[in-house]
Amino acid sequence: MNELVDGLEKVGTALAAVAIVLGILLIVFFLAARAKGKAQGFLAGVVFLGPAVVLLLYGLIVPAVRTTAGSFQNAEGTKFVGLANYGWIFTAPGNSTFLINTVLWIVIAPVLSTALGLTLALLLDRMRRESISKSLIFMPMAISFVGAGIIWGLVYEYRDPSQPQVGLLSQVVMWLGVSDPPNWLLWQPFNNLFLMVIMIWIQTGFAMVVLSAAIKAISSDVVEAAELDGATGWRLFSRVTIPMIRGTLIVVLTTIIIAVLKVFDIVRTMTNGNFGTQVVANEMYAQAFVQFDVGRGSALAVVLFLAVVPLIIYNVVQLRKERSVR
Amino acid sequence: MSVEAHEVIPIPTPREESIPEAARRKLSSPWASGLVVLITILWTIPTFGLLITSIRPPADATSSGWWTFFTNPSVTMSNYSEVLTGGTTIPGGITPYFFNSFAIAIPAAIFPVVIACMAAYALAWIPFKFSTAIFFTIFALQVIPLQMSLLPLLQMFNKGWSLGPIPIFPDLNKPGSAQSLFQGTYVPLWVAHTMFALPRAVFRLHNLMDSLTRELMEAARVDGESHFIIFRKLVLPLALPAIASFAIFQFLWVWNDLLVALTFAGGTPDVAPITQYLASIKGSYGSQLQLVTAGAFIAIIVPLIVFFSLQRFFVRGLLAGSVKG
Numbered sequence: 001m002n003e004l005v006d007g008l009e010k011v012g013t014a015l016a017a018v019a020i021v022l023g024i025l026l027i028v029f030f031l032a033a034r035a036k037g038k039a040q041g042f043l044a045g046v047v048f049l050g051p052a053v054v055l056l057l058y059g060l061i062v063p064a065v066r067t068t069a070g071s072f073q074n075a076e077g078t079k080f081v082g083l084a085n086y087g088w089i090f091t092a093p094g095n096s097t098f099l100i101n102t103v104l105w106i107v108i109a110p111v112l113s114t115a116l117g118l119t120l121a122l123l124l125d126r127m128r129r130e131s132i133s134k135s136l137i138f139m140p141m142a143i144s145f146v147g148a149g150i151i152w153g154l155v156y157e158y159r160d161p162s163q164p165q166v167g168l169l170s171q172v173v174m175w176l177g178v179s180d181p182p183n184w185l186l187w188q189p190f191n192n193l194f195l196m197v198i199m200i201w202i203q204t205g206f207a208m209v210v211l212s213a214a215i216k217a218i219s220s221d222v223v224e225a226a227e228l229d230g231a232t233g234w235r236l237f238s239r240v241t242i243p244m245i246r247g248t249l250i251v252v253l254t255t256i257i258i259a260v261l262k263v264f265d266i267v268r269t270m271t272n273g274n275f276g277t278q279v280v281a282n283e284m285y286a287q288a289f290v291q292f293d294v295g296r297g298s299a300l301a302v303v304l305f306l307a308v309v310p311l312i313i314y315n316v317v318q319l320r321k322e323r324s325v326r
Numbered sequence: 327m328s329v330e331a332h333e334v335i336p337i338p339t340p341r342e343e344s345i346p347e348a349a350r351r352k353l354s355s356p357w358a359s360g361l362v363v364l365i366t367i368l369w370t371i372p373t374f375g376l377l378i379t380s381i382r383p384p385a386d387a388t389s390s391g392w393w394t395f396f397t398n399p400s401v402t403m404s405n406y407s408e409v410l411t412g413g414t415t416i417p418g419g420i421t422p423y424f425f426n427s428f429a430i431a432i433p434a435a436i437f438p439v440v441i442a443c444m445a446a447y448a449l450a451w452i453p454f455k456f457s458t459a460i461f462f463t464i465f466a467l468q469v470i471p472l473q474m475s476l477l478p479l480l481q482m483f484n485k486g487w488s489l490g491p492i493p494i495f496p497d498l499n500k501p502g503s504a505q506s507l508f509q510g511t512y513v514p515l516w517v518a519h520t521m522f523a524l525p526r527a528v529f530r531l532h533n534l535m536d537s538l539t540r541e542l543m544e545a546a547r548v549d550g551e552s553h554f555i556i557f558r559k560l561v562l563p564l565a566l567p568a569i570a571s572f573a574i575f576q577f578l579w580v581w582n583d584l585l586v587a588l589t590f591a592g593g594t595p596d597v598a599p600i601t602q603y604l605a606s607i608k609g610s611y612g613s614q615l616q617l618v619t620a621g622a623f624i625a626i627i628v629p630l631i632v633f634f635s636l637q638r639f640f641v642r643g644l645l646a647g648s649v650k651g
Contacts, residue, residue, distance in 0.1 A: 003411065003419065003421040003422060004421070006422065006425070007421060007422060007424065007425030007428075008425070010422075010425050010426065010428075010429040011425055011428045011429050011432070013429065014428070014429035014430070014432055014433050014512065015432065015433075017433055017512075017516070018432065018433045018436050018437070021433075021437065021440075022436075022440065025440070029554045029557075029558065030554075032554060033552045033554035033555060040552055040553070041452065041453075041454075041553070042454075044448070044452055044552070044553035044554065045448055045452050045454050047444075047554075048444040048445060048447055048448035048452065048553070048557070049444070049445050049448040049449070049452075049460070051441045051444065051445070052441050052442060052444070052445035052464070052524055052528060053445075053460075055441065055517075055520060055521045055524055056464065056467060056521065056524055056525070058479075058482070058521070059475060059479060059517070059518070059520075059521025059522065059524070060467050060470050060474075060475055060521060060522075060524075060525070061467070062478065062482075063474060063475035063476075063477075063478035063479050063482075064470050064474050064475065066477075066478040067474045067475070067477060067478055070477070070478070116365075120362065120365065123358045123359075123361060123362050124362060126355070126358050127358065127359055127362060132366075133362050133363065133365075133366040135634065135637060136366050136369060136370050137365065137366055137369045138637075139369075139370075139373070139630065139633065139634075140369070140373075141633075142578055142582075142626075142629040142630055142632070142633035142640075143373070143582070143626050143629065143630070144581070144582030144583075144584070144601050144604075144625065144626065144629070145582065145584065146582075146584055146601045146604045146605050146608070146622075146625070147582075147601075147604065147622050147625055147626040149608070150376065150604065150608055150618055150619065150621075150622040151372045151373055151375070151376045151622065152372060153608070153612070153618075154372070154375050154376060154379060154392070154615065154619065155372050155375070157615070163389075164389060164390045164391065164394075165391050166388070166389070166390065166391050166392075166615065167391070168371070168372070168375060168391065168392075168393070171391050171393070201369065201372070204369075205369075209641055213641075261471070262471050262472065262473065264473075264584075264585055265584045265585065265601075265605075268584070268605070269584075269605050269608055281471075281473060284473050285473070285585070285588075288476070288477055289588070289589065294477060297477060298477065300473070301471065301473040301474040301476075301477075302474070304471045304473055304474070305469065305470060305471055305474050308469045308471060309469055311469075312466060312468060312469040
């Protein structure tokens with residue numbers, strides 16, 4: 001009972017904080033609106049844009065610069081060490097595990113999620129009643145990686161084959177006739193694949209919903225014209241549907257790749273990077289916050305950053321193109 | 327004339343009949359429906375197993391599969407009462423963390439949306455130098471992985487930051503004491519989540535602001551209304567659905583976050599969110615499946631309720647971000 005009262009008090013405090021911040025904004029608005037003429041335009045710019053710019057400066061730009069600088073320093077951040085941390089990442093024995101795993105993650109998980117999402121979107125487009133399936137497949141998107149880790153931990157749970165099985169996967173495999181299922185999460189290198197399944201489980205719904213919207217947006221004139229020309233089935237799909245949703249496909253794929261690059265929670269809760277499942281993002285956390293090696297942690301963060309940059313540049317170019325069209 | 331699909335993607339509700347009815351009937355085959363049903367079941371079973379396990383007595387849950395529940399049903403609520411308030415196995419309950427998650431996620435959903443909305447308005451409708459450059463910079467900031475900001479931001483909160491002799495960010499530690507002003511409060515979490523959400527939020531809301539018609543805005547300007555009045559009386563009401571959908575999206579994001587929490591919350595029942603508690607009981611009491619699953623269910627029930635009741639908004643938020651709308 002006490003906990004309930006405490007809890008509600010906490011939420012009340014949080015709401016009060018929201019009210020205070022919004023109140024301050026209102027007062028600033030009220031005061032700034034009294035300015036006249038040219039000053040008003042300038043003031044409006046500052047008031048509207050100021051908070052975002054300050055927060056981004058302190059929260060992202062400055063830290064990014066400092067992290068980059070930190071990546072050239074030693075563990076305590078007291079001495080310049082050149083490229084030593086980067087050298088460590090790419091040459092230290094054992095590090096190839098998390099490098100290779102990360103590459104596997106960004107190749108396998110996004111492609112499978114997108115392919116599965118596209119298949120579902122196409123199938124759903126042919127169905128009359130789609131909403132329940134759609135909601136249920138989309139649902140994992142709302143579940144945290146930690147929650148998903150526990151859900152799938154139950155699927156991968158290992159028991160000695162002589163005992164009654166608790167893990168669903170082992171049981172299904174035994175029903176299918178395999179007498180000695182492996183301990184899935186320790187089974188290298190396939191355990192990486194089992195962790196990726198969790199990511200695919202979460203991201204497929206996302207791909208499905210976005211691609212489904214794109215498919216629905218294809219104008220019926222186009223489809224009818226193609227059908228008049230005799231395009232059906234596979235040809236309709238490969239010559240009309242795919243080119244028409246190409247832009248969306250790329251956005252979905254890059255979005256999932258970026259999410260996968262930063263994957264941390266799944267690996268941390270399932271294996272904590274043991275048994276050959278380490279990835280860059282979790283190694284970064286381990287170096288920075290467990291080993292307290294600021295230099296290596298920073299260098300790993302920079303590597304993540306450099307891996308994401310080409311994807312975003314590509315997106316910016318796309319966006320620019322669209323803007324110039326309009 | 328080529329129409330790029332991503333330029334014209336509408337919100338998918340209400341459903342548009344894109345493919346002609348005849349073609350649809352021709353194409354809808356039993357195997358397609360069957361396949362969808364099969365995948366739906368596959369996708370749902372793991373979560374269903376979690377729910378079943380969480381209501382089984384400890385001896386059953388740890389020594390037999392959850393599917394045996396249907397041949398040998400026995401239900402208990404004791405797992406939930408133990409997880410909620412603490413008991414013989416787990417000393418501390420999940421309740422404080424549950425409320426912490428609300429106290430973290432509600433402000434952390436509202437702050438970035440409000441600030442981003444203002445910024446998006448300024449970038450779209452207040453003419454000034456470099457506004458395009460600023461927009462693209464903010465858009466590009468989405469690249470910076472969380473991981474890159476964590477360490478410096480933590481140091482900044484704890485020790486302040488100065489460029490040489492010039493203090494850029496004040497040292498919030500009182501002189502002579504190690505106690506930071508922010509330590510043990512939600513403030514670092516709110517601020518950090520707000521900062522990290524801004525690029526995404528500004529980008530999404532900017533698309534929306536851009537789409538408000540020029541006539542409408544110019545009419546308002548000609549009437550001599552100030553930006554502050556236009557923003558409050560005209561733009562905010564129009565943008566409300568988009569704001570709501572982003573806020574919902576952000577709420578779920580923050581509720582489900584682990585990385586920011588691990589870095590800034592410190593793991594105490596005072597501020598740590600439910601994900602952090604879950605990760606820790608999974609580590610310490612992983613073999614007590616019935617307790618871990620009960621905890622997980624308590625943690626996911628809130629996002630699931632939000633998701634199912636506000637799915638339409640959620641989908642809108644999602645599409646606005648990944649598809650140009």
